Amino acid sequence: MRLTKHYSVIPGLSLSLGYTLFYLGLIVLFPMAALLGKTMSLSWPQFWAVVTEPQVVASYKLTFGTALVAAIINLVFGTLVAWVLVRYSFTGKRLIDALIDLPFALPTAVAGIALVAIYGPHGPIGAPLLALGIKVAYTPLGITLALIFIGFPFVVRTVQPILQDFETELEEAAAALGASRFYTIRRVIVPHLLPSLLTGFALAFARGVGEYGSVIFIAGNLPFATEITPLLIVAKLEQFNYAGATAIACAMMAFSLLMLFCINSLQSWLERREQQHTGVMA
Amino acid sequence: MSIQVTGLYKHFGNFTALDNVSIEFPTGGLVALLGPSGCGKTSLLRVIAGLERPDSGSVHIHGKDVSGLDIRDRQIGFVFQHYALFRHMTVFENVAFGLRAKPRSQRPNDTAIRAKVNQLLALVQLEWLADRYPAQLSGGQRQRVALARALAVEPQVLLLDEPFGALDAKVRKELRRWLRQLHDELHITSLFVTHDQEEALEVADHIVIMNKGRIEQHGTPEQIYHAPQTEFVYQFIGSSNVLYHNDHGYSFAADGQDEALKSYCRPYDFQVSAEQQHGSLPAKVMRKLPLGNTIRIEAEALLPMAESAIIDVDLAHNDPLLAQIHQQDVIWLAPRRTVQFSR
Structure with a gap:
């Protein structure tokens, strides 16, 4: 097979490709390799013992479970917010649009402290909820809340531009054909948004899995109940158990990689299908 | 209904x-x-x-x-x-x-x-x-x-x-x-x-x-x-030319006349000739556009003042006159049929 070079008005493939690989190696792969290298100092049985310790397993469940729930909730409400921002104009729309990105900019610890202040046992929302028997702070519910907060912009920002491109004529056509609103959403709008919904979901989920700063304040960090995996890793580091910390990190990385890979495959499958639909003419 | x-x-x-x-x-x-x-x-x-x-x-x-x-x-x-x-x-x-x-x-x-x-x-x-x-x-x-x-x-x-x-x-x-x-x-x-x-x-x-x-x-x-x-x-609907009716006949220029004298003429409703006739108006040929069965002549009305008006004139493609007129030639137009609208 010969490598054919296509003519392009903007040249420099080899240069940019080389740079990309070097950069990726330096920033992403090298630290990962160091992580793996450190873990290698453990034998297989030792490694297995560390990553399957009951307390650690409980933290996986909590971390991935709350991230998943938060991503699903963000998917629904983020889409709704994107819809409102794209479709309606109202006073203060630009302000709200700017507010969406705030979780990106805010130090996560600040978010965590703010959430505890409000949803804590003495907070303005936490106290009445507690009276109703709903405990938010120091429970998985509180963790989910923090993850919803920090993952929220991802869904809005990925769905918004796609929704902006969506022609309202398609909805009008569906309505003229007698389709109900729900049917139109299900058969016309969602299929159109699906790839971006998946991306937003994947980003929010990945962010949720890795989140540390905001969660530790509201989680309470009780072993087996509200202790997230990143916290366990930090705890191990504080005990100078570097190998143990990297082992758990590796396990977590493997899980995350697997899930992101699944979501990405699903997405590229959708894209291929989409391309087949758009054909060569579009 | x-x-x-x-x-x-x-x-x-x-x-x-x-x-x-x-x-x-x-x-x-x-x-x-x-x-x-x-x-x-x-x-x-x-x-x-x-x-x-x-x-x-x-x-x-x-x-x-x-x-x-x-x-x-x-x-x-x-x-x-x-x-x-x-x-x-x-x-x-x-x-x-x-x-x-x-x-x-x-x-x-x-x-x-x-x-x-x-x-x-x-x-x-x-x-x-x-x-x-x-x-x-x-x-x-x-x-x-x-x-x-x-x-x-x-x-x-x-x-x-x-x-x-x-x-x-x-x-x-x-x-x-x-x-x-x-x-x-x-x-x-x-x-x-x-x-x-x-x-x-x-x-x-x-x-x-x-x-x-x-x-x-x-x-x-x-x-x-x-x-x-x-x-x-x-x-x-269709092309039309604006003319102004006055005591002496028609003119392509408003000359500050009353708007009520405005009338219209279709491009095919002109009598075209190469020489001056009674009641005809001069215009200079700018372009000849072949539109199939008809040839459209875009002519610029020759007006006394700095005003300018582009007149569309349609001739049958086999009209013998077409061979005689070229770009920059002056042709003489006499409206055969005009329409006026009351306002």
Whole structure:
């Protein structure tokens, strides 16, 4: 097979490709390799013992479970917010649009402290909820809340531009054909948004899995109940158990990689299908 | 009367799209809503469809007041300029959409849907494309799919918003003729919006001319073409030249005269000669445009002052005079027939 070079008005493939690989190696792969290298100092049985310790397993469940729930909730409400921002104009729309990105900019610890202040046992929302028997702070519910907060912009920002491109004529056509609103959403709008919904979901989920700063304040960090995996890793580091910390990190990385890979495959499958639909003419 | 609108007003901010529009459309007709952009023709169509709510006024379809009804319940077929096909569905699924979207109690079974869709695809001559996706079709094919999709729900009226607007000239021509034939077969009351007067004259059996949110004139193509009732209609349908009538005859210049003396002349209503005749006006030939059977001469009127006016003159392609006149030559024009509108 010969490598054919296509003519392009903007040249420099080899240069940019080389740079990309070097950069990726330096920033992403090298630290990962160091992580793996450190873990290698453990034998297989030792490694297995560390990553399957009951307390650690409980933290996986909590971390991935709350991230998943938060991503699903963000998917629904983020889409709704994107819809409102794209479709309606109202006073203060630009302000709200700017507010969406705030979780990106805010130090996560600040978010965590703010959430505890409000949803804590003495907070303005936490106290009445507690009276109703709903405990938010120091429970998985509180963790989910923090993850919803920090993952929220991802869904809005990925769905918004796609929704902006969506022609309202398609909805009008569906309505003229007698389709109900729900049917139109299900058969016309969602299929159109699906790839971006998946991306937003994947980003929010990945962010949720890795989140540390905001969660530790509201989680309470009780072993087996509200202790997230990143916290366990930090705890191990504080005990100078570097190998143990990297082992758990590796396990977590493997899980995350697997899930992101699944979501990405699903997405590229959708894209291929989409391309087949758009054909060569579009 | 199958579609009747009364006293429609529609404003978008300061812009008046519909200004007290009342009209009845004949049953089974193919009606063109014709006018320049921004004249309110699309707004009228969308109000009839229920895609737009009028500020006031009512819409009746087959004698039933549908003003308060949602587009879903008006039983209309709507065809968009840019087709608005669902691109993740095959041609077949696009056409079946309206049938599948019906509530369970009214929904036909799969066999019935299949039969109906195939029948419609046969009607628009696209059965062989049933499994393709919209992006794999040409513009003309897409618009025919859109039409089949609209017809699937057996609408009472068919509304088409610039249905040929996005197509190239040749396809547009074919599709026009095809729409006319289809209408003669189905006899479904149809309204289509266009800004192309040729299209309206060719396809419609009734034309409604709109300007600035009002209806200027409506009637058969013959009435519109041969008996324009307003200045706007005269100028909008076909080319025209402006002349001013004074004591000495005609002039191309206003010369500060009263607007009431303004009259119009069609390009083919000039007596053209190479020498000065009694009552003829001089003009310099700028360009000769071959328009097939006629040759259009673009001439600049020779006026005393710094004014300038471009005059269109049509001559038959075999007119012997054509050989004599060249660019920059002066020709003499005497209007044979002029029209004046009272204001």
